[in-house]
Amino acid sequence: MSPARYADETIAYVPRDELKALGALEHGFWTDAQARLYAELAGRLRWGARAPLEEDPTRKQLIPYVVVHNDTHIFRLRRLPTQGEARLHDKLSVGVGGHIARDKKSDAPPELRRPDDALWTGMLVELYEELFIDHPLTLTYRGLINDDTNEVGQVHLGVVFSAYHATDPAQIRVRETDKMVGEWVDPAELQAKMDALESWSQLVAHEALTWLNPAL
Secondary structure (H helix, E strand, C coil), X not given: CCHHHHCCCEEEEEEHHHHHHHCCCCCEEEECCCCCCHHHHHHCCEEEEHHHHCCCCCEEEEEEEEEEECCCCEEEEEECCCCCCHHHCCCEECCEECCCECCXXXXXXXXXXXXXXXXXXXXXXXXXXXXXXXXXXXXXXXXXEECCXXXXXXXXXXXXXXXXXXXXXXXXXXXXCCCEEEEEECHHHHHHCHHHECHHHHHHHHHHHCCCCCCC
């Protein structure tokens, strides 16, 4: 990582020892159906310069990770080589997300906002920065993703949400088309390219398929 690249970024994190005490560091994706940990995480956010955090596994950066879906399909992204993070080039993803930056404002509709919840606000900021969304979504907190098997995962914790879209799929579009391509895929299409998904998407994809309602 280049420290100069992140010189002006202040982002949210939670100390690893606190996450461990909460039981929030199990490997993989795990459902937090009763939202037992959400309030704990939101209440324990601290803020720090991004550059040192990227190399400090004692402090986990919280990353909202939103899976957009309708009743029958999941919105999948392909990250182009023009995107900044080289490790993600040409990877497929079912998650929209990024770091929670301090004092960043969201373009989300007022009815979706929670001004006193920085974790929720960070999720909305990333979602509406990456996608054009012409209709309100139903947003649901789902659980956590943790993967300490690699250096990137050791400094990040994914906070997973689903975004259910009930109307015209064409109303969901990628904003930065020079960096990403978006497409709706059914379960068979998703599973056919499971190995091409980035690691977090692989961990959450099977569970995300249970959020569909193909009978509707």
